[in-house]
Amino acid sequence: MSDYKTFGFTPEQVMIRDNVLGLLQDVLPQQKIADLDLNKTEPQEAYEALADGGWLALPFGEEWGGAAATNKDMAVFIEAIGYWHYGIRSAYMTTVIYGGGHLQHHASPELRAEMLPKLIEGKLRMAIAYSEPESGSDAAGIRTRATKVGDGYKINGQKIYTTNAHVADYLVVSVKTDIEAGRRGLSLIIVDTKAEGVDIRPMDSLGTRTSRPNEVFFDDVYVPKEYLLGEEGSGWPMLMRGLNQERLLLAANGGGASLRCIDVSRAFARERSAFGSKIANYQAISHKFADMHALTEAARLVTFHAAEMLDAGENAVSETTTAKIVATDNNYRVADLAMQVMGGAGYVDGEMQRLFREARLGPIGGGSNEILRNVLAARMDLRG
Numbered sequence: 001m002s003d004y005k006t007f008g009f010t011p012e013q014v015m016i017r018d019n020v021l022g023l024l025q026d027v028l029p030q031q032k033i034a035d036l037d038l039n040k041t042e043p044q045e046a047y048e049a050l051a052d053g054g055w056l057a058l059p060f061g062e063e064w065g066g067a068a069a070t071n072k073d074m075a076v077f078i079e080a081i082g083y084w085h086y087g088i089r090s091a092y093m094t095t096v097i098y099g100g101g102h103l104q105h106h107a108s109p110e111l112r113a114e115m116l117p118k119l120i121e122g123k124l125r126m127a128i129a130y131s132e133p134e135s136g137s138d139a140a141g142i143r144t145r146a147t148k149v150g151d152g153y154k155i156n157g158q159k160i161y162t163t164n165a166h167v168a169d170y171l172v173v174s175v176k177t178d179i180e181a182g183r184r185g186l187s188l189i190i191v192d193t194k195a196e197g198v199d200i201r202p203m204d205s206l207g208t209r210t211s212r213p214n215e216v217f218f219d220d221v222y223v224p225k226e227y228l229l230g231e232e233g234s235g236w237p238m239l240m241r242g243l244n245q246e247r248l249l250l251a252a253n254g255g256g257a258s259l260r261c262i263d264v265s266r267a268f269a270r271e272r273s274a275f276g277s278k279i280a281n282y283q284a285i286s287h288k289f290a291d292m293h294a295l296t297e298a299a300r301l302v303t304f305h306a307a308e309m310l311d312a313g314e315n316a317v318s319e320t321t322t323a324k325i326v327a328t329d330n331n332y333r334v335a336d337l338a339m340q341v342m343g344g345a346g347y348v349d350g351e352m353q354r355l356f357r358e359a360r361l362g363p364i365g366g367g368s369n370e371i372l373r374n375v376l377a378a379r380m381d382l383r384g
């Protein structure tokens with residue numbers, strides 16, 4: 001792991017990285033990852049091990065037994081688990097960062113007290129259902145409706161691509177409580193996946209086989225009003241609140257996955273011979289490593305810089321947005337270079353083809369990189 005530099009990390013952050021990687025090495029060896037991927041199964045044991053190790057509490061306040069981790073702590077942690085395995089990183093972020101973030105910041109004290117301790121113990125899993133077949137990037141253009149009935153709401157509609165819904169206990173669902181009011185008609189509500197009228201169907205995808213997307217159908221699903229987050233119509237600011245950290249952590253994952261691509265392809269290039277020499281000795285191959293290194297270092301630099309700005313209280317929208325674009329675009333480029341280094345052995349079977357498939361999602365998910373370029377450009381005073 002010679003490229004996995006820790007310059008600028010505190011001793012505690014180096015410990016976070018080393019400890020979580022040590023744990024994953026034990027509970028999630030590479031052969032197990034390959035088997036899970038083949039069988040399209042989530043890394044449940046590893047998730048429980050993270051819970052037992054107290055890692056699910058990391059971002060939460062001390063009143064929850066958490067470490068109140070900084071943004072940089074979290075970026076270090078996510079980079080490490082993203083280095084090790086896409087599925088465990090995705091399982092962690094779906095429940096702890098997205099679901100847990102909503103519970104911590106938007107749920108009523110009662111709901112928080114009911115759900116957060118279970119989440120931290122690893123006994124409650126969540127998923128985030130915003131995207132719909134007719135509305136992905138346009139998150140306010142959704143059609144799923146929540147209609148008031150008695151002491152609660154009836155939900156009707158459909159979501160798509162909801163990661164890990166099939167293994168979740170609860171979904172955070174974006175709904176329209178007022179169909180005419182645009183963003184002001186958007187609300188967020190927590191739905192029990194076992195409630196009558198919820199139908200969850202896993203989807204097949206290029207990568208992400210250990211963290212599958214799902215179609216979710218809601219047919220007259222009753223939800224008590226206590227499960228609404230905040231006020232009716234306050235969904236949009238709630239969606240916006242976590243964006244900086246989400247972009248930051250998706251960037252950190254991109255850096256970690258790129259480091260993994262370098263390690264896997266380097267181990268191969270040192271061993272593989274062609275025309276009487278190890279292929280690593282050919283300049284055409286070594287330059288690919290130089291490019292992979294430069295792309296990965298650039299991603300890590302903007303990511304940790306953005307984390308430090310957030311921790312300093314800066315409104316680092318441009319920086320977190322830049323980090324997400326650079327780290328995920330670069331991760332895909334690095335995966336492509338690493339695959340080229342490995343030739344047929346990269347394309348067929350093995351870890352490299354999985355890393356390549358998973359890297360392709362980065363520029364699409366979590367706010368596509370086109371939408372994020374719109375965000376950046378809008379902050380650049382370009383209008384003539």
Ligand SMILES: Cc1cc2nc3c(=O)[nH]c(=O)nc-3n(C[C@H](O)[C@H](O)[C@H](O)COP(=O)(O)OP(=O)(O)OC[C@H]3O[C@@H](n4cnc5c(N)ncnc54)[C@H](O)[C@@H]3O)c2cc1C
Pocket residue numbers: 127128129130131135136137138160161162163164205208213361364365366367368369370371374
């Ligand atoms: C594997 C996977 C897991 C996912 N997990 C989740 C999840 O857990 N929860 C969830 O809610 N969603 C999830 N998503 C959905 C993801 O967030 C969306 O795919 C993403 O937001 C893009 O939306 P879309 O696919 O509908 O594309 P569209 O919005 O239809 O866009 C199609 C293309 O047009 C571009 N585009 C659209 N509008 C503009 C514009 N104004 N300017 C420039 N370009 C534009 C987009 O960038 C994209 O390239 C997941 C998706 C995948 C593939």
